[in-house]
Amino acid sequence: MGTFRIEGGHKLAGEITPQGAKNEALQILCAVLLTPEKVTINNIPDIIDVNKLIALLEDLGVKIQKKGKGSYTFKADDVNLEYLQSAQFKQDGRGLRGSIMLVGPLLGRFGTGYIPKPGGDKIGRRRLDTHFEGFIKLGAKFRYNKEEYFYGVEADKLVGTYMLLDEASVTGTANIVMAAVLAEGTTTIYNAACEPYLQQLCKMLVRMGAKISGIGSNLLTIEGVERLGGTEHTMLPDMIEIGSWVGLAAMTRSELTIKNVSWDNLGQIPNAFKKLGIQMHLKGDDIYIPPHTDGYEIQNYIDGSILTIADAPWPGLTPDLLSILLVVGTQARGELIIHQKMFESRLFFVDKLLDMGAKIILCDPHRATVIGHDFKSTLKATTMTSPDIRAGVSLLIAALSAKGTSTIHNIEQIDRGYENIDERLRNIGANIVRV
Ligand SMILES: CC(=O)N[C@H]1[C@@H](OP(=O)(O)OP(=O)(O)OC[C@H]2O[C@@H](n3ccc(=O)[nH]c3=O)[C@H](O)[C@@H]2O)O[C@H](CO)[C@@H](O)[C@@H]1O
Ligand SMILES: C=C(OP(=O)(O)O)C(=O)O
Known part of the structure; x- marks a missing residue:
């Protein structure tokens, strides 16, 4: 069982190119x-x-x-x-x-x-x-x-x-x-x-x-x-990887450019992050994410009610990004509900985020309410095990934003779908080693 050791709290910067899907x-x-x-x-x-x-x-x-x-x-x-x-x-x-x-x-x-x-x-x-x-x-x-x-x-x-x-x-x-x-x-x-x-x-x-x-x-x-x-x-660039890097930039308040994203094939993905208050600018076919120095604020619906981010078959939002959106929500200004309609056991990883100090209420196996910290409190480093590919990357993003050194076991789950992730993250300034 492979392991990542991650020292969180560092700002990242530079360019990252998504792998083939x-x-x-x-x-x-x-x-x-x-x-x-x-x-x-x-x-x-x-x-x-x-x-x-x-x-x-x-x-x-x-x-x-x-x-x-x-x-x-x-x-x-x-x-x-x-x-x-x-x-x-x-x-x-x-x-x-x-x-x-x-x-x-x-x-x-x-x-x-x-x-x-x-x-x-x-x-x-x-x-x-x-x-x-x-x-x-x-x-x-x-x-x-x-x-x-x-x-x-x-x-x-x-x-x-x-x-x-x-x-x-x-x-x-x-x-x-x-x-x-x-x-x-x-x-x-x-x-x-x-x-x-x-x-x-x-x-x-x-x-x-x-x-x-x-x-x-x-x-x-x-x-x-x-x-x-x-x-x-x-192959097209991997849209779930692109979403992962948007989430990573926001949570670590880093300035990041994601290269050659094939914007026209991203569907609802940019919108979902924008609803969480994340700014992104399309430059050619690259996404530029400015450093969110003042944090990011979740939009309510027009009637003032709480935002729900839910998955649906395309052209709806892919279920594979909900874990990442959930993590990003833990540092937002405001609250949101994550509703994972398709899969029954995909939200259980929130236990690990609770250990790190995130404010989340798991309402039932499909829904979680997230109350953002607005960076007034950082997540705390911990030891965790990656339960599935996207939860694994979400925990990795949480660890990169956290104070102190975290350990993630069972990283084969992450390597299943992310090419050479540790080296690519080191190239933009992350402190991550495979042990
Ligand atoms: C190898 C691969 O490509 N895996 C992807 C593929 O898995 P996969 O093709 O296995 O997923 P499916 O599209 O068959 O279904 C995913 C889940 O959604 C439920 N469902 C699906 C359609 C629907 O209209 N209503 C409904 O409830 C299914 O019962 C199932 O639990 O698509 C999923 C849904 O985008 C992604 O999470 C997976 O990453
Ligand atoms: C669920 C996923 O993959 P798989 O269908 O291969 O398990 C995924 O890519 O998020």
Whole structure:
């Protein structure tokens, strides 16, 4: 179990460049299975989850060449489907959430897809019904081995159809789209997730020869084609990382420039921070955050009632930033409610912030009221364990703002999604070491 030691209270300064998007990379990497031709992918983040998925592709027989930092070519012209039944796959496939998206392309191209119950953050129930209901609608037979938590789908051929998803699942939509592009006839997916990473996936598939319309909306129409070809794809910057750095700048009252953010793909994220009183200026495609020397003040609603920050499927606010917004709220002027609607156990990390002296009332598993200190009292350093990726980074931000030296254990949770975070933070003046 890795550990960070952090001496808080230092002002940070300078520029930070976001990595390629983790959750986009997981979709895009699975899509290389859809063609026997070469696919080149750039701006792949060097993080644990992505590296685990690349290793899984290699074990499946995909030929992989590293071309440079973050750039790889993939050629899935000799896929070893027997590996899907191996004990090794049952073990390794569990290592991350994103592995679930191997199923759609395998089913679409080879008529068979298997996956052990995938891993990822332990943040409450994370069902997969939407994925498999979609595959079944396309004509697949579904099998589930309860003892081994092993899911399987098989089909002689997939046939396009209309489907109304029971929820706008991100990985579920990606999975169904990747199966449907090679199905016979037309598939219509209503209540599809439509976040920028899914748009990126659809655009990549179109470049490979897929016929998809409605990209960016919650109604996708896919005309199946017989085969797909190679392409080149470059990942967007990671919007959750960008939000993390905005939160970091505010909490440490630092002057920071976040480079090349792809502003048009950030949706509600800048607005959510602005509602907390955080100033940011767009310079070209960089976000400049001035030092918040006088703190920041939470806006109430027009009628004077308390601000609620809640998640919702895109174009709503991503649930992955609520932990960070919560931490930022602990030093704001004013109060807010954080309402994490999607996940059931994602707010429990507030216990650690209470230990540090934050004023938070956990109302129920989904809602927390935060009363800001307005920097009149700093958080106190402590020892803590990172429960999930975003809580981990939130605790890291809290530690960087706190007085004294904090210790964070289980930092593999952070390394799962943030590339070389300690070095990048040291480059802007943070006092953080990996021990
Ligand atoms: C690898 C990856 O890409 N992970 C992301 C992906 O996970 P993932 O695709 O697993 O998440 P889903 O979109 O399926 O669902 C997330 C949660 O929200 C609930 N839900 C979802 C849609 C909806 O309309 N109503 C609803 O209640 C689901 O039941 C589930 O508990 O999307 C999540 C939601 O943005 C993000 O937190 C994860 O970081
Ligand atoms: C919940 C997340 O990731 P995963 O779905 O991979 O667990 C996340 O990125 O915040």
